[in-house]
Amino acid sequence: MTAAVQVEELVKRYPKQDRNAVDGLSFTVKPGEIFGLLGPNGAGKSTTIGVLTTRIRLTAGDVRVAGVDVMRDPVAARRRIAVVPQQANLDRELTPRQNLTFHAAYHGVPRIRRDELVGGLLTQFGLAAQADAKLDWYSGGMAQRLMIARAMMHEPAVLFLDEPTTGLDPQARLFLWERVRELRARGVTIVLTTHDLEEASVMADRVGIVDHGRMVAMDTPAGLTRGLAGRSVLDVTMTLADGDEMTGVVVALQTVVGVDRAEPLDSTSVRLALTNEPETLIGPVVTLLAGRSATVTALRSGAPTLEDVFLHLTGDELR
Numbered sequence: 001m002t003a004a005v006q007v008e009e010l011v012k013r014y015p016k017q018d019r020n021a022v023d024g025l026s027f028t029v030k031p032g033e034i035f036g037l038l039g040p041n042g043a044g045k046s047t048t049i050g051v052l053t054t055r056i057r058l059t060a061g062d063v064r065v066a067g068v069d070v071m072r073d074p075v076a077a078r079r080r081i082a083v084v085p086q087q088a089n090l091d092r093e094l095t096p097r098q099n100l101t102f103h104a105a106y107h108g109v110p111r112i113r114r115d116e117l118v119g120g121l122l123t124q125f126g127l128a129a130q131a132d133a134k135l136d137w138y139s140g141g142m143a144q145r146l147m148i149a150r151a152m153m154h155e156p157a158v159l160f161l162d163e164p165t166t167g168l169d170p171q172a173r174l175f176l177w178e179r180v181r182e183l184r185a186r187g188v189t190i191v192l193t194t195h196d197l198e199e200a201s202v203m204a205d206r207v208g209i210v211d212h213g214r215m216v217a218m219d220t221p222a223g224l225t226r227g228l229a230g231r232s233v234l235d236v237t238m239t240l241a242d243g244d245e246m247t248g249v250v251v252a253l254q255t256v257v258g259v260d261r262a263e264p265l266d267s268t269s270v271r272l273a274l275t276n277e278p279e280t281l282i283g284p285v286v287t288l289l290a291g292r293s294a295t296v297t298a299l300r301s302g303a304p305t306l307e308d309v310f311l312h313l314t315g316d317e318l319r
């Protein structure tokens with residue numbers, strides 16, 4: 001079976017830069033899969049998507065979408081893909097229906113097929129009632145739904161979604177996730193870039209974590225968290241002594257044997273990634289905090305999340 005996306009040893013070096021933005025990246029996405037591409041800022045995700053969507057010329061490597069080589073035949077590649085950017089780029093002079101039909105016409109979809117598709121997509125994305133209204137009053141959620149519906153008008157094999165639910169409320173997010181799953185059920189392959197690790201773990205069949213232009217891990221979300229087996233987490237909520245600061249507490253907790261990493265969750269709580277069982281850490285942690293005159297008000301242990309995997313692999317320094 002032809003892979004929906006095939007990236008082999010991709011290298012991209014921007015002009016006048018002394019290092020590669022993408023540095024020998026390889027991955028494959030199967031047809032009908034939702035693949036999440038994750039990574040810290042500057043890791044090389046946008047550059048990779050730019051190459052896949054023919055916007056950026058690669059320096060070296062072999063990149064194919066739906067079997068088409070993006071360098072050899074970018075026009076054919078563009079016919080097989082659709083991109084939904086993070087920023088709304090709808091035509092506000094047009095109605096939602098016109099946004100869809102004009103897009104399809106631009107892509108050479110015959111009128112009969114356009115008319116067949118438009119009604120179904122407006123209904124699927126919950127936009128049928130406003131199909132002929134002015135776009136001006138569209139909410140962020142509606143605009144995002146319309147952009148995905150529009151992207152589907154030329155029936156792409158692969159859909160690229162950049163941060164699809166950033167800024168949406170929980171209802172809008174769930175609605176969108178459901179629609180994206182429906183597209184997958186119809187055989188559309190989805191490549192998702194996101195900083196929302198919950199979105200990645202809920203939505204993606206597989207996740208690739210990129211750092212410094214390389215793939216540092218690739219598996220199902222469950223497989224990635226299993227990889228941190230034995231590394232449970234302990235969330236500690238406390239009242240600090242007057243004059244004490246969370247940064248100092250975090251540094252101190254980092255020194256406790258069995259604590260792999262400590263990171264502040266907010267001004268009163270810290271998450272500890274553990275290499276030992278949580279029960280064995282409660283005593284030392286409470287004692288250390290008591291020594292700083294801090295009072296522990298809540299303790300919660302749990303399994304690692306995709307966020308823990310992400311931080312474990314990419315470190316916690318700011319990029």
Ligand SMILES: Nc1ncnc2c1ncn2[C@@H]1O[C@H](COP(=O)(O)OP(=O)(O)OP(=O)(O)O)[C@@H](O)[C@H]1O
Nearest residue numbers: 014015017021039040041042043044045046047048
């Ligand atoms: N047009 C450009 N010219 C020069 N360097 C660039 C250009 N675009 C990106 N870079 C650099 O390439 C590297 C990868 O950037 P890229 O935007 O692909 O990362 P990213 O993972 O998408 O980051 P983010 O999550 O912040 O969007 C960064 O070091 C960035 O500064």
